[in-house]
Structure formats: C-alpha cells, structure tokens
Amino acid sequence: MKINSNYFNLKESYLFANIAKKTTEFSKSHPDADIIKLGIGDVTLPLCSAVINAMQNAVLEMSQKDTFKGYGPYQGYDFLRDSIKKYYNDRKIEIDADEIFVSDGSKSDVANILDIFSKENTVLIPDPVYPVYVDTNVMDGRKIQYINANKDNGFLPLPDENIKADIIYLCSPNNPTGAVYNHEQLKKWVDYAIENKAVILFDAAYEAFIEDKSLPRSIFEIKGAKKCAIELCSFSKTAGFTGVRCGYTVVPMDLEFDGASINKLWFRRQSTKFNGVSYIVQKGASAVFSKEGITQITENINYYKDNAKLIAKAVKDKGIYFTGGENSPYIWMKCQDKMTSWDFFDYLLEKTHIVGTPGSGFGKNGEGFFRVTAFGDRDNTLKAVERLKRL
Amino acid sequence: MKINSNYFNLKESYLFANIAKKTTEFSKSHPDADIIKLGIGDVTLPLCSAVINAMQNAVLEMSQKDTFKGYGPYQGYDFLRDSIKKYYNDRKIEIDADEIFVSDGSKSDVANILDIFSKENTVLIPDPVYPVYVDTNVMDGRKIQYINANKDNGFLPLPDENIKADIIYLCSPNNPTGAVYNHEQLKKWVDYAIENKAVILFDAAYEAFIEDKSLPRSIFEIKGAKKCAIELCSFSKTAGFTGVRCGYTVVPMDLEFDGASINKLWFRRQSTKFNGVSYIVQKGASAVFSKEGITQITENINYYKDNAKLIAKAVKDKGIYFTGGENSPYIWMKCQDKMTSWDFFDYLLEKTHIVGTPGSGFGKNGEGFFRVTAFGDRDNTLKAVERLKRL
Numbered sequence: 001m002k003i004n005s006n007y008f009n010l011k012e013s014y015l016f017a018n019i020a021k022k023t024t025e026f027s028k029s030h031p032d033a034d035i036i037k038l039g040i041g042d043v044t045l046p047l048c049s050a051v052i053n054a055m056q057n058a059v060l061e062m063s064q065k066d067t068f069k070g071y072g073p074y075q076g077y078d079f080l081r082d083s084i085k086k087y088y089n090d091r092k093i094e095i096d097a098d099e100i101f102v103s104d105g106s107k108s109d110v111a112n113i114l115d116i117f118s119k120e121n122t123v124l125i126p127d128p129v130y131p132v133y134v135d136t137n138v139m140d141g142r143k144i145q146y147i148n149a150n151k152d153n154g155f156l157p158l159p160d161e162n163i164k165a166d167i168i169y170l171c172s173p174n175n176p177t178g179a180v181y182n183h184e185q186l187k188k189w190v191d192y193a194i195e196n197k198a199v200i201l202f203d204a205a206y207e208a209f210i211e212d213k214s215l216p217r218s219i220f221e222i223k224g225a226k227k228c229a230i231e232l233c234s235f236s237k238t239a240g241f242t243g244v245r246c247g248y249t250v251v252p253m254d255l256e257f258d259g260a261s262i263n264k265l266w267f268r269r270q271s272t273k274f275n276g277v278s279y280i281v282q283k284g285a286s287a288v289f290s291k292e293g294i295t296q297i298t299e300n301i302n303y304y305k306d307n308a309k310l311i312a313k314a315v316k317d318k319g320i321y322f323t324g325g326e327n328s329p330y331i332w333m334k335c336q337d338k339m340t341s342w343d344f345f346d347y348l349l350e351k352t353h354i355v356g357t358p359g360s361g362f363g364k365n366g367e368g369f370f371r372v373t374a375f376g377d378r379d380n381t382l383k384a385v386e387r388l389k390r391l
Numbered sequence: 392m393k394i395n396s397n398y399f400n401l402k403e404s405y406l407f408a409n410i411a412k413k414t415t416e417f418s419k420s421h422p423d424a425d426i427i428k429l430g431i432g433d434v435t436l437p438l439c440s441a442v443i444n445a446m447q448n449a450v451l452e453m454s455q456k457d458t459f460k461g462y463g464p465y466q467g468y469d470f471l472r473d474s475i476k477k478y479y480n481d482r483k484i485e486i487d488a489d490e491i492f493v494s495d496g497s498k499s500d501v502a503n504i505l506d507i508f509s510k511e512n513t514v515l516i517p518d519p520v521y522p523v524y525v526d527t528n529v530m531d532g533r534k535i536q537y538i539n540a541n542k543d544n545g546f547l548p549l550p551d552e553n554i555k556a557d558i559i560y561l562c563s564p565n566n567p568t569g570a571v572y573n574h575e576q577l578k579k580w581v582d583y584a585i586e587n588k589a590v591i592l593f594d595a596a597y598e599a600f601i602e603d604k605s606l607p608r609s610i611f612e613i614k615g616a617k618k619c620a621i622e623l624c625s626f627s628k629t630a631g632f633t634g635v636r637c638g639y640t641v642v643p644m645d646l647e648f649d650g651a652s653i654n655k656l657w658f659r660r661q662s663t664k665f666n667g668v669s670y671i672v673q674k675g676a677s678a679v680f681s682k683e684g685i686t687q688i689t690e691n692i693n694y695y696k697d698n699a700k701l702i703a704k705a706v707k708d709k710g711i712y713f714t715g716g717e718n719s720p721y722i723w724m725k726c727q728d729k730m731t732s733w734d735f736f737d738y739l740l741e742k743t744h745i746v747g748t749p750g751s752g753f754g755k756n757g758e759g760f761f762r763v764t765a766f767g768d769r770d771n772t773l774k775a776v777e778r779l780k781r782l
Binding site: 001002003004005007008010042043044045046047049052055056059060062063064065068069070071072104105107108111112115116117118119120121132135136139166167197198199240242243244245257258260262265268269272273274275276277278279280281 | 392393394395396398399401433434435436437438440443446447450451453454455456459460461462463495496498499502503506507508509510511512523526527530557558588589590631633634635636648649651653656659660663664665666667668669670671672
C-alpha cells in the first residue's frame, strides 16, 4: 500500500505551534505579565439569542419521535437554503436555492471543492495567503503559481495577462491583510477568468464586515461572475459559529467547464462523500438570517469592527503603514525599523506583552509584516492600544 | 480549467430515486394503501434523554461569554476522545486518545481517508456493498477488485491469495447483508493484509448491534490488526445520530506504510481540510458513553433488534434463505421464485404494500436478493410481518 506521496511535499506548519510555545515560555519567565492575545482568528462573543433559541428548540425536536430528524438533504434543508437565498436577494443578487450547498464550514469546502477539479490544473494563489489554499493543492500535486500582494499594490494584486491559470483564489476582505477589492478590481479578475477559462474560488468569509457600501460583498455583484466563480461563505465570523460549524458554497447553474455542470459535480461529490450538516446547527444558522438574527449579529460584528478601528487608529497615529482595520477584523501592519516578522513578534511580546501573528507565516510577502486581530475583548483591546501608543 | 474526468466514470445512482418514484406512483394509484417503508437505513427513535440534556447544556454554554467555545481541537475534544477510549477499554481494547479522530460521520471518513493513500493502489471491495466504497474510488481513479459475497460463503467472503490488494474494505456487521464475521475469519483478513502490506478499512458502523458475545465488535480484537487496520465508527446507528452527525476513526500509532505514520498523515489531512465537529454535537456524543447513555441507547438498539428478529422469523418461517436479522438491523433475503430484485420490489409493493431495497442496487451479487430494515416503528413492523406471512 502506497501513501499519497504529495504529503511528503508539505511544509511542516509551525506557525501557531511556535506562537504558542514562545507565549508559554514568556508567561513562565514573566508570571506577572498580563499577556493580551491579538493573534488568534477566533471569535470571543457568545452566540446571539436568536440562534440559541433556535438551537434549543431544535434539540427539543430531536427528543420527540414525531419531530425527530434523521438524515437530511445532502445540500441542506430548504429552510436554511431559503434563508441564504433571501440574504442574497436582499442585496439584489439572484441565486436559486439549488445553487446553495450547506456545509460544516468553508475550510472543508475550500479543500473538498478541489476533488472535482483535475490535478493537471494550475492554481493561482496570492502571497501572503491563508495556508490552507496552498497545502490542499500540494496534497493534490497541482502546480502553484503565486501572485504578489505587497505595499505597491495595496495588497490587492490584479491579474497578470502573462500568467495562465485555471483555478484562482481570491479572498476579500482578505485574511491576513484585511484588504478589500472594489468592483472595478473584481471585474478585472472576472474578465481574466473568463478569458482563461478559469474558475475563481471566491472566499467571502469576512463579507459581513464590509461597511463601505461601495465595496462588493459577493463576487456575484460582478457581471459575468456566474460563468466563472464559486463563492465560499461561512457563519464562523459572520455569526460566531467557529465552534458550531456551518458554511455554504454558491455554485451557479451557469458554471460549466469541460462540458460539465460544476453544480452537478459538486452535488455528486457532496452526496457521495458527505451526509449533511447537523439539523440543530442548520436551525441555528437559519436563525442568523431572521430579522432578529441580523440585528444581533450586526451588533456583534460592529463590536469587533470597533476593536479593529481602535487598533487601526493607534497604528496609524504611529505613522505605521497598514491595510485592513476597516471593513475587516484584521490589521496588517509593517514591522517597525525593518524588523523581520518574528523579531517584531518577540519585540512586541517583550515590550507590550501583546501576542500577534508574524506575517511571514502567510508567505514570503508577509515577511516584515504582522497581523493583529480584532476578535478579542474590548477591555483587552483598549489596554493593548494604550501599550501600542507607548511603544 | 479541466474537471476531474474520473467523474465521467461514475454510474448514475438511481437506486433510491427509483424506489421513491415507484413508491410515489403506487401511492397515487392506490390512495388507500397503507404503505410500510422497510427500505430506508435511517433511524426513527428520537435521541435519548442523556444526549438531549447534554446538548441543551452545551447550547446554554454557547450563550455565555465565559463558557462559549470557538474553534475546538481538530481531532476532537478530550472529553469525547476519553469517552471513546473508555468505550474501548471496557471491551478490553487498549487505544490511546491520540489514536481517535472525531468527525462528522463515517460517510465523510470513509471517503476522506482515501486522500492520504496513493491513487495507484488497488482496492478490494466485496460485492454486494455500500455504494460509497466504490464511488469514492472511481472518483480517484483507483483500480477496483471485487470479491464475491454470496450464498456459498454466507455473504462472508474470505481472502483469495491469488488476488493482490492494497486497500481492503470490510464492513461487519454488514450493510446490506447483516452478515457478521467471527474472530477466525477476521484473523484471516488481518493475516492477508499483513502479508500483502495492505490496509484494512474496517467499517464498524453497526458493531453496537452485536449481541452474540463470541463475535468481534472491533477489528482491534484481532491480533496484528493495529499494524494493518483503521476502524471507522459512527454514532448514527449506535445512538440515532443520523441527523446530528458524529463519528470517529481509530488510527493506531503502529500503522505505517511507505515509512510514514498513517496517524500523522490523517492528522495532517484533517487539520488542513477540516475544522472539527460542532461543540454541541461532541457534548451529545460524549453523553452516549456515559452510564446513563449506554443504558438508554441499549434500549433503543434492542428495540430495533427486536424488529429485526420479528422480520427474520417471518422470513425463516416461509423457508426463505436470508442473512442478518440478528446482530444487525438488516435482513438480506432471497427473492422468491427466482424473481429479480426489482421484480420482487414490485411484487412486494403490489401484494403487501411494503417497500424494501432491491439487492441489485448494491452490486451484481445482490441481484435476486432484497434488503429489509428494522429501523421502523414496532407497530408497522408487526403489520409488515403479518402481511409477509400471508404472501
């Protein structure tokens, strides 16, 4: 029995293990230090009451024979897909319920969608980037082409006609940089994809953080996108579902490659390799898009965004270059005095007892940059901001 | 962009769609017919109270900041892995918590585990079989070797030394046949796997239905299995979790191929392509293996098994050959008068208003056989048994 030898090509990922190790060591040698963690990409606010109530009711339903739910539809229950469809319709985007696939989260989706694409495709990945896009393709043995995101392009790279690609990864608002594409920029990508007969995997995990109404929250706001794009969405950051696990992909009926319907292929993959999302979770997810749910999650998202604004202001006042901080929960800042990312990590931890994420962990263009997140406590964020000011 | 052309090699699966279609048509032309569905492999009893209470508490925890849970460990929470470890220890099997990987169900696991194995491997699949084993390998383009399960071997095929295979699928108690391997038979498979440097994927989804204490409930009861087998387990049939979604794989630390640790590879796959199971679901799953939980699920499993015994007795009294009916929720019966599976389906529906599953849907050796399930209502089961007697 032979293993998938592509696994030998994976880089060991020590980023978060190293962060944890250094933090623990610092904590041991400085037991009185009040360490503030602004590195984690995890939410901290509890689930909103609309979701809690929906899930409590769903658990009760599961306790009674006549309301008990067994296997659900592979693509997700109608009540949830209709809620998601409405969420798009309210933003003037027409999507059919059959174009929506409910899942246990967009990490699974962004990985599993690759099953339906040939290994022979070239993927185009921005650098810096969420490492999963890279690793999942290394596991499949695909050729990876990187495109540079950097200060020169405001971490918003545009297509290079000289590069041919088949699968294009775009994440906007971006993890780790917080940068957000505008309509014109996304149109360039859609045109490039159509020109190259390529598919765009558009990661919209942070779309709910956009407050600038001129900025697109869905790739499907762009003309032509239904012919070349798949959108990946998540309840994780939108509704605090990091521990609940729910997301969805939108795969337009118009999407065809090799004479095959991508929607049909994805359905085949999911109906063969997956058995749907927990009924209780789907009930909770559906409540997110109720009138009450929208009000409550907006409150929570604003809480995180206000954290982001506080951090962004402190960084700006210090004259440090950064992206993000608005329309995003991330602040992507230049390291001071030409320090490397890890040197800056050590420096920040030493001087301010703040833990962040070294940008070099996200790719070569992340070297010399640093990611700070706005998902923490307001009090801790204010404390962190004061310490940053005194740096 | 090229799609994964292996998808063109998939057979369209019409089995359950055709069953649904014929049932609906019959219902329309016979509006007074009291149709009894004994074809579905879905549970009907609600979740037990230990699980309900655990999940209600977990939902409450998610509503409070200080008990809220975000991202959990990729492999599953310690509290659940420790429960599973104890479930094995109580059956005299030593497993470490690190050998346990919690998932959203064994359908996902049996599919996703293939990611870590080379496409160049030959898989050995029994016929008849749960179609997912076949389809997932067609999607990967692997060579499939079938091994015959039939009346001659009591639907319990043993290794053929002349067939070389790298990945071996065993499901015991079996879906669809309900047949159960004994220790001696499984030892032959373990010896064969070790001889061939092959891995066994042991699907133990129905292990909780075994009441004959001489029969193995885990592949790890067999000497040598830790060097060649992965066990796939599910809360679906054990605890009625078909709509809750939870399962686990056991990947021994001793399992190595190509100089690589399979446990490490699976961890890499899961930590890259998956983000863990819902906290609420894991809390429910952990309650299954509490003292209270075990008592309650045993009651439910016995309810289904008593259904199975009633059906099995009726089939036996008619002098019809069958496997299953004990130690399993399935009865796999020979179709009368040399009818084909679909002819028998039509005959049964016409004469008794009972819906079952044509065996031909599970492979060529299923032709002339028929699967009936014991997951239904007791009253309906008794009614069905009366109708079968009058056939």
